[in-house]
Amino acid sequence: MKRSLVITLVVLLAMALLASLATAGATATAAAPAPEKSVEKELAKLKALAAGKKKADSFRFIVLSDVHTPPHTPAGQTPPEQLANFSNLVEEINLLKPDFVIGTGDLIHGYAKPETLNEEWDTYLGIVANSKQPFLSVEGNHDIFDKPAEQVWQERMGPLYYSFDYAGSHFICLDSVESQNWPDDGPQTIGAGQLAWLKADLEAHKKAKNIFVFMHKPYFVEDRAAASNWPEVHKLLRQYPTRVVFAGHYHQYRKYDTVDGIEQVINSTSGSDTGNTPQIGDFRDYLLVEVNGAKVDWLVIRPGSIFSSDLIDQALYRELEASQKQITFSPQIEPFAYAKPPQSITVTVENPSAAEVDSEITWQMPNPAWRITPQSAPIKIAANGKASAQFNLQLTDARWTAGMLPRATVNMLLRQGTRRMPVDTELTRAADAMDCPRAPAMKIDGKLSEWKTARAVMVRPEEADNWNPDNFYGGIRVMWDGKWLYIAGEIQDDKAIDANPTNDNAPGDMLGVGIAGKDYRLGMQGGKGVIYLGGNDGYKPYPAAQIAATHKGNVTVYEAALPLSVIFKDAPKVGDKVEIGVYASDQDGPAGAAWMGTATTAMMK
Numbered sequence: 038m039k040r041s042l043v044i045t046l047v048v049l050l051a052m053a054l055l056a057s058l059a060t061a062g063a064t065a066t067a068a069a070p071a072p073e074k075s076v077e078k079e080l081a082k083l084k085a086l087a088a089g090k091k092k093a094d095s096f097r098f099i100v101l102s103d104v105h106t107p108p109h110t111p112a113g114q115t116p117p118e119q120l121a122n123f124s125n126l127v128e129e130i131n132l133l134k135p136d137f138v139i140g141t142g143d144l145i146h147g148y149a150k151p152e153t154l155n156e157e158w159d160t161y162l163g164i165v166a167n168s169k170q171p172f173l174s175v176e177g178n179h180d181i182f183d184k185p186a187e188q189v190w191q192e193r194m195g196p197l198y199y200s201f202d203y204a205g206s207h208f209i210c211l212d213s214v215e216s217q218n219w220p221d222d223g224p225q226t227i228g229a230g231q232l233a234w235l236k237a238d239l240e241a242h243k244k245a246k247n248i249f250v251f252m253h254k255p256y257f258v259e260d261r262a263a264a265s266n267w268p269e270v271h272k273l274l275r276q277y278p279t280r281v282v283f284a285g286h287y288h289q290y291r292k293y294d295t296v297d298g299i300e301q302v303i304n305s306t307s308g309s310d311t312g313n314t315p316q317i318g319d320f321r322d323y324l325l326v327e328v329n330g331a332k333v334d335w336l337v338i339r340p341g342s343i344f345s346s347d348l349i350d351q352a353l354y355r356e357l358e359a360s361q362k363q364i365t366f367s368p369q370i371e372p373f374a375y376a377k378p379p380q381s382i383t384v385t386v387e388n389p390s391a392a393e394v395d396s397e398i399t400w401q402m403p404n405p406a407w408r409i410t411p412q413s414a415p416i417k418i419a420a421n422g423k424a425s426a427q428f429n430l431q432l433t434d435a436r437w438t439a440g441m442l443p444r445a446t447v448n449m450l451l452r453q454g455t456r457r458m459p460v461d462t463e464l465t466r467a468a469d470a471m472d473c474p475r476a477p478a479m480k481i482d483g484k485l486s487e488w489k490t491a492r493a494v495m496v497r498p499e500e501a502d503n504w505n506p507d508n509f510y511g512g513i514r515v516m517w518d519g520k521w522l523y524i525a526g527e528i529q530d531d532k533a534i535d536a537n538p539t540n541d542n543a544p545g546d547m548l549g550v551g552i553a554g555k556d557y558r559l560g561m562q563g564g565k566g567v568i569y570l571g572g573n574d575g576y577k578p579y580p581a582a583q584i585a586a587t588h589k590g591n592v593t594v595y596e597a598a599l600p601l602s603v604i605f606k607d608a609p610k611v612g613d614k615v616e617i618g619v620y621a622s623d624q625d626g627p628a629g630a631a632w633m634g635t636a637t638t639a640m641m642k
Contacts, residue, residue: 080171094246097133099139099170103142103307105144106161106308126307137171141253143177155193173210176212178253198210211227211231211252215231242277243277246278249282249283257284275296275297281299281326282302283324287303287305292347292351294351305321307321314357317353323338324336356452361461363386366382371438372494381429382464388418390453391454394416394418438466443463470639471492471637471640472642476516476523483566492514495510497635498633499632522615528593537560547621549620549621549622550619558576584597612640615638
């Protein structure tokens with residue numbers, strides 16, 4: 038699944054200028070490819086296959102996604118089924134004898150150092166080598182997430198985006214994880230360089246009978262692609278014979294809305310974990326696409342089964358999504374650091390159907406720190422009515438509210454009361470919003486004695502399932518005056534490491550803050566605070582700011598003052614809202630680097 042490596046609103050202006058590759062019946066962004074690179078090698082196989090093809094415009098291909106191939110590890114550390122899922126899948130695809138296969142991203146587990154990435158790519162490519170068909174690869178956010186990972190891809194796999202022709206059709210493989218899209222939950226766009234390449238590529242192949250587009254992140258899902266420029270991309274695609282856009286990322290099959298004649302499909306995971314509601318696409322699958330001239334269709338295949346492309350009822354999915362909003366909680370969990378959780382929770386369930394619902398509310402705890410009693414309680418809801426139930430809540434440590442929250446499940450009636458389905462939703466957390474009060478006379482010393490009027494919003498872990506607040510926890514506060522915007526961060530960490538903010542792969546322990554399109558990184562070096570500002574040429578020291586950092590026990594305090602005149606085009610005033618993205622890294626965890634991140638809104642007071 039997608040990983041929210043850094044939750045920040047920063048849009049970096051870095052843009053990769055990639056040349057167009059036109060060789061072996063294909064165009065690509067890299068220069069002359071090395072024979073050992075996977076994409077170029079598979080394109081060469083495909084060209085040879087096309088040369089011997091008898092029926093010019095009829096063929097089949099497979100689309101799969103999110104296999105998350107793990108590395109070779111000692112016995113017991115990798116679930117045996119994780120490798121078997123992908124290996125068995127390749128063998129099954131061999132029996133189907135498609136013309137070729139395309140994997141749309143998250144092909145390895147990723148988010149690791151280059152040596153581990155190479156080990157994972159060894160495993161992935163070793164399985165791909167068993168394919169009897171050309172096997173093309175498209176990168177996902179688990180494959181490329183920083184510059185070193187991008188370099189490994191280019192060295193092992195090939196171009197970041199490319200296109201090729203086969204049997205009268207044109208195939209375009211896009212890069213949805215470009216550097217300006219790091220972190221995962223920041224703005225998600227097709228960059229200007231790639232967009233210019235796409236325009237030229239489409240125009241050069243406008244006479245193709247069909248055009249197919251492949252990418253990892255489904256930017257056409259408007260409510261999930263923050264600040265996406267997909268409308269611009271779609272407007273371009275619709276000018277040409279584009280038939281289908283294939284994507285992955287969400288581990289759930291959906292045949293999404295057809296727009297301007299272009300079908301849009303999200304493929305589920307082909308080898309990793311899914312949700313537990315198969316009625317709405319929670320299952321492992323891959324797609325067998327059949328092309329006959331301008332006619333295109335596909336089958337949804339699960340191990341041992343074949344399903345039509347209309348397997349998932351879009352209306353039912355939307356009804357199930359809407360029903361999640363019919364389960365509400367009071368009070369909400371506060372987003373502030375060290376805020377005490379409520380001692381009781383009231384769950385209210387609405388029943389929009391014309392039939393009475395006789396069900397129960399059942400809780401699932403994310404970890405032993407949480408306890409809700411009773412664990413389940415009956416609830417009877419009149420037709421077109423609502424009902425509530427109250428539960429006691431106990432939490433051993435308030436810091437756990439930064440992580441995963443308990444989930445409540447209710448069997449609801451859908452399809453006008455004719456279909457009973459489980460609906461589950463997480464205990465809700467109040468919006469990450471905070472005040473930015475006027476600052477008193479400030480001294481930037483890392484002691485925070487002047488910060489009593491500013492409440493800290495907690496910075497949440499991005500890998501909440503294996504997170505522990507004893508290892509990594511934090512909060513951030515902001516204040517301002519007529520000259521400065523002040524930032525204070527308090528990060529609990531069981532071990533402090535000096536920062537290296539210029540290296541994305543190993544930044545050390547640090548606090549990153551994104552404000553008004555600029556990315557600042559605060560850290561310690563040699564016991565002193567340092568601050569860097571990101572730009573087109575990387576991160577450089579930022580002497581215009583003031584910075585102090587202290588470390589005592591397991592708490593590192595960062596205190597900084599940033600000049601308002603540089604941050605904002607117009608001087609801020611009381612009542613203005615400032616969007617702030619915050620992230621922090623911890624480099625000494627047992628499983629490698631850990632990250633926390635929060636996007637928040639600060640109100641100028």
